[in-house]
Amino acid sequence: MTKTIDELSHRFCVAPMMDWTDRHCRVFHRLLSRRARLYTEMVTAAAIMHGDRQRLLGFDAQEHPLAVQLGGSEPVMLAEAAVIAADFDYDEINLNIGCPSERVQNGAFGACLMREPDLVADCVAAMKARVRVPVTVKCRIGVDEQEPEALSIFAGRVIAAGADLLIVHARKAWLKGLSPRENRSVPPLDYARVRALKNEYPNVPIVLNGGLIEIGQMQAELEHLDGVMVGRAAYQDPAILMTVDSALFGEPAPMSSRHAALEAFMPYIEARLAEGVSLSSMTRHVLGLYNGLPGARAFRRHLATEAVKPGAGLDVLRAAMNFVPEHAIAEAAE
Structure with missing residues (x-):
């Protein structure tokens, strides 16, 4: 075609x-x-x-x-x-x-x-x-x-x-x-x-x-x-x-929030982890997602130090997300 x-x-x-x-x-x-x-x-x-x-x-x-x-x-x-x-x-x-x-x-x-x-x-x-x-x-x-x-x-x-x-x-x-x-x-x-x-x-x-x-x-x-x-x-x-x-x-945004975007990314990450891909090779691309929000620096720091460790999995990403409060995400979307 x-x-x-x-x-x-x-x-x-x-x-x-x-x-x-x-x-x-x-x-x-x-x-x-x-x-x-x-x-x-x-x-x-x-x-x-x-x-x-x-x-x-x-x-x-x-x-x-x-x-x-x-x-x-x-x-x-x-x-x-x-x-x-x-x-x-x-x-x-x-x-x-x-x-x-x-x-x-x-x-x-x-x-x-x-x-x-x-x-x-x-x-x-x-x-x-x-x-x-x-x-x-x-x-x-x-x-x-x-x-x-x-x-x-x-x-x-x-x-x-x-x-x-x-x-x-x-x-x-x-x-x-x-x-x-x-x-x-x-x-x-x-x-x-x-x-x-x-x-x-x-x-x-x-x-x-x-x-x-x-x-x-x-x-x-x-x-x-x-x-x-x-x-x-x-x-x-x-x-x-x-x-x-x-x-x-003029079309609706596909994601309602930055947290939602990372949740949507997780099945892909999980599939690649099962193939032997390192977590850090994927999460390095999300480090700037929360720029300008409370907790953004802690989010980046946690991923930078923990995602590179052998065996790092989705729990590392979820823990990093917890540094950014939900109310900050909601305010950013308004």
């Missing part, structure tokens, strides 16, 4: 984040929002071709709608990897042209490919020829000393090659002189440049990424763009996801 992009499919997305948006994180995030579009951590095409595909690409069916993010710069290999990922039933293939890390640069992919729009176009065309799911591109507004028109040239090439949607991190990537961490915050945000790109390509869905924190801020940007993508804010303060469905889609 051919999967397509509709008007609301990317209205709110959770960014792919290395070491963060693993399958356990995504299941938890899905419990908080039915409508958020979720993304895997970046996986290289080479790893898919030569590695443990089930470990790299496997996911829980409840994570849909779900996109896999690929890294690479060889059209044939990316096309093969896209076919394999599509066979796993991902809803979208996303190509990473935004990561500024030195390791990624050494592999000749990521943000450095902003300088090679024709090669990226070849990669997109090769994937589009082989899969029946949307192929999208996540990029920066430019790298290093590139002029503003570089983004327009890049977008034009990949759109002509068949890219179904562009996600634009509204910062340049500085490949020399800034670390990956600094590249997420030091280069100034330029939302106006992304809006201008949308005006240039009004028929192509454009999603804004970078620095988005508050729902009101996202609603304002959605007046001009087709979607927003939120990274660290969604991970570090996951309760924001509980407001997405009502605020951005």
Whole structure:
């Protein structure tokens, strides 16, 4: 079955984040929002071709709608990897042209490919020829000393090659002189440049990424763009996801409270514990759930110290939840 992009499919997305948006994180995030579009951590095409595909690409069916993010710069290999990922039933293939890390640069992919729009176009065309799911591109507004028109040239090439949607991190990537961490915050945000790109390509869905924190801020940007993508804010303060469905889609929130969200997560945790997965590998994704509430620090501290112990089970999570009083949960929901 051919999967397509509709008007609301990317209205709110959770960014792919290395070491963060693993399958356990995504299941938890899905419990908080039915409508958020979720993304895997970046996986290289080479790893898919030569590695443990089930470990790299496997996911829980409840994570849909779900996109896999690929890294690479060889059209044939990316096309093969896209076919394999599509066979796993991902809803979208996303190509990473935004990561500024030195390791990624050494592999000749990521943000450095902003300088090679024709090669990226070849990669997109090769994937589009082989899969029946949307192929999208996540990029920066430019790298290093590139002029503003570089983004327009890049977008034009990949759109002509068949890219179904562009996600634009509204910062340049500085490949020399800034670390990956600094590249997420030091280069100034330029939302106006992304809006201008949308005006240039009004028929192509454009999603804004970078620095988005508050729902009101996202609603304002959605007046001009087709979607927003939120990274660290969604991970570090996951309760924001509980407001997405009502605020951005006009639909009821799936969870009545933060306690309810953790209760809903417990059957998944229990099943993974039975498979030998450690408790801490799952509960590390919920540490920020109670941010701003009485007892939040004690909740985090208890999980950080107890969930890592051998044999730790659901009793550790329940005990941590007891540090946050019920009345605080009710007040936060009002």
